[in-house]
Amino acid sequence: MRKPNEMLNFTVGPVMSSPDILAIGGEQVPYFRTQEFSDIILENEALMKEFVHAPEEAKVVFITGSGTASMEAVVMNVFTPADKLIVIDGGSFGHRFTELCDIHHIPYTSICLESGHVVTDEMLRKFDGKGYTGLLVNIHETSTGVHYNPQMLGEFCRRNDMMYVIDAISSFLADPLDMTEVGADVIITGSQKVLACAPGISIIVLSERALKRVERNETKTMYLDLKGALKNAERGQTPFTPAVGILRQINARLKHIKEDGGAIAEIAKIKAQAEDFRKKIKGLPFEIKSESMSNALTPLTPTGASAHEIFLQLKDNYGIWICPNGGELKDTLFRVGHFGALTHEDNDTLVAALKDLQKKGKI
Amino acid sequence: MRKPNEMLNFTVGPVMSSPDILAIGGEQVPYFRTQEFSDIILENEALMKEFVHAPEEAKVVFITGSGTASMEAVVMNVFTPADKLIVIDGGSFGHRFTELCDIHHIPYTSICLESGHVVTDEMLRKFDGKGYTGLLVNIHETSTGVHYNPQMLGEFCRRNDMMYVIDAISSFLADPLDMTEVGADVIITGSQKVLACAPGISIIVLSERALKRVERNETKTMYLDLKGALKNAERGQTPFTPAVGILRQINARLKHIKEDGGAIAEIAKIKAQAEDFRKKIKGLPFEIKSESMSNALTPLTPTGASAHEIFLQLKDNYGIWICPNGGELKDTLFRVGHFGALTHEDNDTLVAALKDLQKKGKI
Numbered sequence: 009m010r011k012p013n014e015m016l017n018f019t020v021g022p023v024m025s026s027p028d029i030l031a032i033g034g035e036q037v038p039y040f041r042t043q044e045f046s047d048i049i050l051e052n053e054a055l056m057k058e059f060v061h062a063p064e065e066a067k068v069v070f071i072t073g074s075g076t077a078s079m080e081a082v083v084m085n086v087f088t089p090a091d092k093l094i095v096i097d098g099g100s101f102g103h104r105f106t107e108l109c110d111i112h113h114i115p116y117t118s119i120c121l122e123s124g125h126v127v128t129d130e131m132l133r134k135f136d137g138k139g140y141t142g143l144l145v146n147i148h149e150t151s152t153g154v155h156y157n158p159q160m161l162g163e164f165c166r167r168n169d170m171m172y173v174i175d176a177i178s179s180f181l182a183d184p185l186d187m188t189e190v191g192a193d194v195i196i197t198g199s200q201k202v203l204a205c206a207p208g209i210s211i212i213v214l215s216e217r218a219l220k221r222v223e224r225n226e227t228k229t230m231y232l233d234l235k236g237a238l239k240n241a242e243r244g245q246t247p248f249t250p251a252v253g254i255l256r257q258i259n260a261r262l263k264h265i266k267e268d269g270g271a272i273a274e275i276a277k278i279k280a281q282a283e284d285f286r287k288k289i290k291g292l293p294f295e296i297k298s299e300s301m302s303n304a305l306t307p308l309t310p311t312g313a314s315a316h317e318i319f320l321q322l323k324d325n326y327g328i329w330i331c332p333n334g335g336e337l338k339d340t341l342f343r344v345g346h347f348g349a350l351t352h353e354d355n356d357t358l359v360a361a362l363k364d365l366q367k368k369g370k371i
Numbered sequence: 372m373r374k375p376n377e378m379l380n381f382t383v384g385p386v387m388s389s390p391d392i393l394a395i396g397g398e399q400v401p402y403f404r405t406q407e408f409s410d411i412i413l414e415n416e417a418l419m420k421e422f423v424h425a426p427e428e429a430k431v432v433f434i435t436g437s438g439t440a441s442m443e444a445v446v447m448n449v450f451t452p453a454d455k456l457i458v459i460d461g462g463s464f465g466h467r468f469t470e471l472c473d474i475h476h477i478p479y480t481s482i483c484l485e486s487g488h489v490v491t492d493e494m495l496r497k498f499d500g501k502g503y504t505g506l507l508v509n510i511h512e513t514s515t516g517v518h519y520n521p522q523m524l525g526e527f528c529r530r531n532d533m534m535y536v537i538d539a540i541s542s543f544l545a546d547p548l549d550m551t552e553v554g555a556d557v558i559i560t561g562s563q564k565v566l567a568c569a570p571g572i573s574i575i576v577l578s579e580r581a582l583k584r585v586e587r588n589e590t591k592t593m594y595l596d597l598k599g600a601l602k603n604a605e606r607g608q609t610p611f612t613p614a615v616g617i618l619r620q621i622n623a624r625l626k627h628i629k630e631d632g633g634a635i636a637e638i639a640k641i642k643a644q645a646e647d648f649r650k651k652i653k654g655l656p657f658e659i660k661s662e663s664m665s666n667a668l669t670p671l672t673p674t675g676a677s678a679h680e681i682f683l684q685l686k687d688n689y690g691i692w693i694c695p696n697g698g699e700l701k702d703t704l705f706r707v708g709h710f711g712a713l714t715h716e717d718n719d720t721l722v723a724a725l726k727d728l729q730k731k732g733k734i
Contacts, residue, residue, distance in 0.1 A: 014399060022400035022615055033616065034397025036377060037385035037569050039692040072571055073436050074611035077594045108593055200612060206400050208435055208571040208614030230471055231440045231595065248437035249563060251571030251614060252385055253396065329402040 019331040021200035023348025046244030055262035059271040060187040065216040069237040075177040078210035081232040083108040099151035105144040124297040132164040142171035148179035153307030162190035182304035193218040205257035279303040282346040313371040315342040326361040382694040384563035386711025400616045409607030418625035422634040423550040428579040432600040438540040438561045441573035444595040446471040454504045462514035468507040487660040495527040505534035511542035516670030525553035545667035556581040568620035642666040645709040676734040678705040689724040
């Protein structure tokens with residue numbers, strides 16, 4: 009139950025947390041250089057590995073920082089200027105990977121996609137046998153709501169013996185993703201997406217092959233150094249004071265997901281939430297310009313109104329946050345998230361507000 | 372009032388928060404790309420500037436990360452390999468500044484101090500007129516509890532026209548520090564020290580001179596890039612999803628400090644807490660090996676027991692955390708913090724536990 013005056017949050021992070029996760033946020037944050045806290049981190053690692061079906065040898069690090077902190081840590085620690093990468097640049101997050109490669113002098117070729125479009129096997133085949141050493145992809149390009157095929161990308165990497173890095177920030181536990189099956193070397197996510205905890209922690213799962221690269225590469229940063237993070241992680245610790253409270257929330261949330269049937273059940277729940285919303289908005293003046301949607305969110309283009317204006321109307325007059333876009337997409341695209349503590353009744357509330365705006369001639 | 376079974380926390384971070392700050396931790400985390408959240412960040416900036424008495428032109432950035440993230444951001448953004456720095460290396464945090472300079476190829480000379488000792492004017496005078504361009508100091512070397520003289524260091528920097536960087540992580544609002552008077556260019560602190568909020572945010576205040584250096588230096592990182600952070604800060608935003616919940620806690624805390632009399636009153640409160648403790652432990656078998664203590668903490672060397680063993684005894688049998696040391700100091704030093712939601716009665720509880728350990732022959 010929401011409290012009176014509490015906003016209904018359909019953004020894609022931070023999202024609404026369940027009451028038990030909020031309760032942890034309200035507790036004193038414990039001192040953390042203890043075996044008790046180490047046990048929490050080690051349990052978090054085991055459950056993360058279970059939910060992405062990571063190989064036994066994989067390791068997990070928890071970075072106090074946004075998803076971008078982990079994207080940068082991976083680019084800096086796993087790759088060097090001797091690499092030659094493919095970056096799937098299908099929106100602002102894909103583009104961010106190219107900027108990270110620029111900053112750190114990692115050679116790359118970007119596959120630029122038209123907004124809303126997926127990368128195809130045909131596009132990839134052109135790069136077969138050309139000496140590429142790795143692929144960087146945001147498997148769900150969260151800025152535009154396009155979900156790429158992790159299996160197809162994995163086959164491309166496998167046949168070219170490439171490192172396969174998946175930023176699954178908003179896709180982890182929203183869409184099926186099997187690290188072992190697709191052969192991924194890195195999977196990234198964050199605390200404020202489907203994990204529905206407070207923002208402040210991002211998470212990196214590394215395969216044995218990725219770990220070997222981290223080990224042999226020169227350290228170019230202290231805060232984002234994965235060698236140090238991995239060494240500390242062996243005993244369930246972090247090199248620097250982490251966001252201890254959020255790591256405790258993540259622990260509770262991961263255990264609940266496990267109790268409720270694991271990754272499969274969580275993904276099914278979010279899929280049902282997405283399908284319910286997509287069914288209910290039929291007839292409203294929006295277009296969906298995505299070739300392949302994630303269960304995480306629905307990207308909507310209003311046919312007769314400004315997307316940003318709709319965001320402001322819902323925020324100021326209905327107590328509802330949808331997720332606005334910035335930059336070029338500000339007026340043409342908004343997004344409705346399907347994760348966090350949301351119900352099908354919440355979808356009804358949002359759809360009723362949109363219909364009310366329609367009645368008032370605002371959309 | 373602590374809840375039953377809640378630990379009494381005398382560490383130096385995370386520390387105990389007041390009930391109203393905890394209540395914010397228990398609230399839903401709002402969406403943040405809004406004017407409402409920008410207003411919070413801008414208010415945080417204004418109050419931070421007020422409490423360090425920053426010059427009008429100074430700016431503040433909030434980094435989602437530990438204090439080390441901000442130390443690294445400052446080293447990377449304010450300095451280049453063309454600089455020549457002095458680093459006060461009086462413990463593990465001072466030493467960390469030298470490691471950051473090594474990683475980023477910034478030339479430096481370290482002034483290595485014996486554990487417990489302060490830097491003196493005589494030591495500094497040797498470096499006058501030698502072309503040094505900046506000084507890095509942890510004004511309170513938190514690892515050993517030594518507080519350096521910010522005025523003396525400031526005069527050294529002023530007469531040599533050097534950038535003056537103060538990591539005041541545990542000293543901010545525990546000891547007097549006037550950015551304008553001492554002529555500091557950078558002051559760093561964190562959410563989990565005297566601000567007594569959850570860990571996950573560090574804060575950097577930059578003078579106009581520091582801002583100009585950030586502006587002209589090449590960007591070598593995305594996540595720790597201060598150019599991007601400062602550009603976003605103009606409108607009260609951050610480049611990446613921040614720890615929104617902790618920034619809201621910081622807002623409430625800064626406003627309370629202001630209501631309660633500002634920096635002067637907060638520092639007086641912590642000073643009284645420290646003096647009360649130092650008075651009450653007289654006669655216990657501990658030595659204080661610090662030439663100059665901060666109000667933030669008291670460093671104690673047991674004369675007849677292992678410091679780490681005392682930490683474990685208090686944790687496991689008395690429900691009390693003191694702050695252990697790692698590495699070489701593990702057995703010889705522990706620290707008792709004086710900030711967070713602590714009272715003089717809490718000092719009584721700790722002292723009684725220590726006396727009980729003494730009675731049992733454990734110390």
